Amino acid sequence: MHSDSALELIFTGDPALLEIVRLSLIVSLSAVAIAAFVGIPLGALVALNRFSGREGVIVLLNTLMGLPPVVAGLAVYLLLSRSGPLGSLGLIFTPTAMIIAQTVLVIPIIAALTRQTIEDLWDEYREELTAMNVRVFRRVTTLIWDGRFSLVVTLLAGFGRAAAEVGAIIIVGGNINGYTRTMTTAIALETSKGDLSLAMGLGAVLIAIVIIVNTLAWSVRRAGEKMAG
């Protein structure tokens, strides 16, 4: 990797830079997708069911939204390290470990925000759906579908968390050049090495990606709301 200017690295399509961007997107988008698969149904179930300890679960989910990435990284590290319970899988210092760590960070965000969205919608729909004799599973799918545009914002919050964090993936990924180096870990490394051009280039790309993803998601939400109300 060279110490060229940030703009030059971006506009010449520096292979090292592109590889870092590619891996960053794969890791963060995969983590958000898996977290959505788990977090949305989890949030909906907590929203729609009354059970003992429910308040505790809600407080726990809300608290875990602020889970420090290094703590999540440490927990996943202990789980996946050679001497850990899942060490035999050989996942430590791989992109898969990074996806797992980010998924752990993002699930509480998606579950907690989904819970709030679905609960608000349920307050509005409760009597109509009960009067229509709608069963529990259909209620969940109905509320998720009708809350889909609000849930887009939830997914964006999850993506923002994943794309911006560095603490967890640097612990479980190791920041290995060409293998587990992402934009955030590279920015941290290059800054510590004094290569501010590359760090700034990566920072610019990271911000641009976040803006593009948010713009796309917002456009989809606006168009959807216009069509479905």
Place this chain on the structure above:
Amino acid sequence: MRAGASDLPIRFESVSVGTRGVTMLDRITLLIEAGPPTVLIGPNGSGKTTLLRTAMGLVRPTQGRITWGGAEKSPPVQRAIVFQRPAMLRRSVSGNLSYALSTARIPRRTERINELLSMVGLDGLGKRPARRLSGGEQQRLALARALARDPAVLLLDEPTASLDPASTKTIEDIISAIAVSGIKVVIATHDLGEARRIGGEIVLLHHGRVIERAGATEFLNAPKADEAKAFLAGELLV
């Protein structure tokens, strides 16, 4: 209408409903049978809405018993309700009807959806987001959504409250057409004019109790109870 009106009669046997020391229905005994509309009238807080929700099965009696066609447990398959402020699903007008059809396990045919839209005067609005309709249009869509379930009994909670006269007339015309089609209509209103226009039988509620029940003509021309006379005279029942 589906074959067999098995939810009828709806029988209230000394039904009370209350919560946290507040009695909303007080030992109501009432029989709702097939036939002309039943109009529940009374001032705010008299128990009209609670009675409708109890008849729908959304509220459980704290005392007494209610049966639908003789059965104490009857899922809301053959009855439908239109709330005073119906919630519109975040879908198109047609999407709302399609959803109601699917929950009633009725095939979601386009012809049926168009027929329902036509019935409530919403032709051509099928693709519009339901939440963007006016208040009167939303109320009509709620009626169509209730009818989509092919009910034997239709419960209406002040369906014209806060609507302008033109919208009120449209809704009342639809209700009359529904009643003529053989669906049992039970409607709550505090508007005496509406009660007169819809006709059938009138049940006056006050403080959660049935004060008087009679045919519309008899009730409006020769009320027996003092509360009924006062209500018809326009006095405030408190």
